[in-house]
Amino acid sequence: MIETLERLGELGNLAGREVFLFTDNSVSESIASKGSSLSPKLYHLVVRLYCLEMKFLCKLEIIHVAGTRMIDQGTNGLSRGDMYEGVMSGSSMLSFITLHLSASERSPQVIDWVKSWVSDEGKKTVEVLSPEGWFTRGHGHHGAGRRNLDGHWMPEYKAGIFIWEPPPGVARFAVEQLRQARMKRQDSTHVLLIPRLVTPEWCRNLIKAADLLFEVPVGRPAWPAAMHEPLTVAVVFPYLSRRPWELRKTGLLVELGGKLHGVLKEDPGAGRDLLSELCFLTRQMDTT
Numbered sequence: 001m002i003e004t005l006e007r008l009g010e011l012g013n014l015a016g017r018e019v020f021l022f023t024d025n026s027v028s029e030s031i032a033s034k035g036s037s038l039s040p041k042l043y044h045l046v047v048r049l050y051c052l053e054m055k056f057l058c059k060l061e062i063i064h065v066a067g068t069r070m071i072d073q074g075t076n077g078l079s080r081g082d083m084y085e086g087v088m089s090g091s092s093m094l095s096f097i098t099l100h101l102s103a104s105e106r107s108p109q110v111i112d113w114v115k116s117w118v119s120d121e122g123k124k125t126v127e128v129l130s131p132e133g134w135f136t137r138g139h140g141h142h143g144a145g146r147r148n149l150d151g152h153w154m155p156e157y158k159a160g161i162f163i164w165e166p167p168p169g170v171a172r173f174a175v176e177q178l179r180q181a182r183m184k185r186q187d188s189t190h191v192l193l194i195p196r197l198v199t200p201e202w203c204r205n206l207i208k209a210a211d212l213l214f215e216v217p218v219g220r221p222a223w224p225a226a227m228h229e230p231l232t233v234a235v236v237f238p239y240l241s242r243r244p245w246e247l248r249k250t251g252l253l254v255e256l257g258g259k260l261h262g263v264l265k266e267d268p269g270a271g272r273d274l275l276s277e278l279c280f281l282t283r284q285m286d287t288t
Helices: 001-008 027-036 039-055 068-071 107-116 168-184 199-209 251-266 268-284
Strands: 018-023 058-065 126-128 161-164 188-196 211-215 231-235
Touching: 001 039, 027 039, 027 058, 027 199, 039 058, 107 126, 107 161, 107 188, 107 231, 107 268, 168 188, 168 199, 188 199, 199 231, 211 251, 251 268
Parallel strands: 018 058, 126 161, 161 188
Antiparallel strands: 188 231, 211 231
16 A cells, blocks of 8 residues: 555655545554554554655545445455445445534434433533534633623623534544633533544543543444444533542543443443433532
8 A cells, every 4th residue: 555655656646635545454543643653564664654745745644444334335345356335336435434524414313312311401401512613602602792891802601511523524623622611611511422533633632631431332323333433422521619620530430431331332221321320410419
C-alpha cells in the first residue's frame, strides 16, 4: 500500500491532496496517530508515511473501520475473486464512508433511547444540540441577554440536559467545546454520542472530560448491526457542591463502567435501567 502511494507521489498525483485510507487493522491506525511503534518493521513503515507526506505535500488519514463494513463494501469479497459485492456491484463508495453523519442521522431511534434514561422527570428538558448549539446553548446560553450598567452585553444562562451528537469527522471540535462548557457552567448534564470512527482525533480528550464512558455494541435496538462500528457514549454529570466535587474516577462510576458494556451486550433493557438509576442517583447526591 505504501509503495503504491509512493508511486502515485512520483507521478505527481498526490500534491495538495488528502488521502483517506480505511483499514480493519486497529494497530495501523494507532501507530499512524502516535507516530511510533515498538516493532522495527512497523516503525519504518510509519517513517515512510511521514516522509511521503513531507516530500509530496499531501495529507494521509488512516482510519480504522469494522471488518463487517469492509465486507459490505466489497473489499473482502474482492480478495477471494468475488466481483459482485459492494462497490463492484455498482454501489457508491461514498455510501460506505459515514464520517459526516451524526449518530441520529444513521440511527434515529438512538435519541429516544438516551432520553429514556437521562430524562429528569420534566424538571429539565432534554435538548439535542445542533452544531451551532455547541457554541451557545451547550455553554448554557439562554435568551437574548441584556446589557449591564457598563454597557457590556451579558448573556443569560440556564442549566439543562444536553445531547451532543457530532459527526466523527468533526467530533474533536465538539469535545473541545464540551470541556470548556463544563468548566464554565457546572450544573448541566451532557451526553455525547459519537460513532467509533476517527477515534485518535477525539478519544483522548473525551476520556479526560467524561465522568462515564462506555460503548453500545452493534446489534442493539438503538444501534443496529448495519451501523458496523460501536457507538461511543460519554456522560458528563454536574459538579457536586461537596467532596469529591466530581463523580469521575469515584468507585461508583469505575465499577459501573466495567460492568456496563457487558450488560448492554447481553440485555439492553437492563443496561438502560442501570443508566436511569445512575442518573437519578447523581441528581439526588446534592440534595441529601
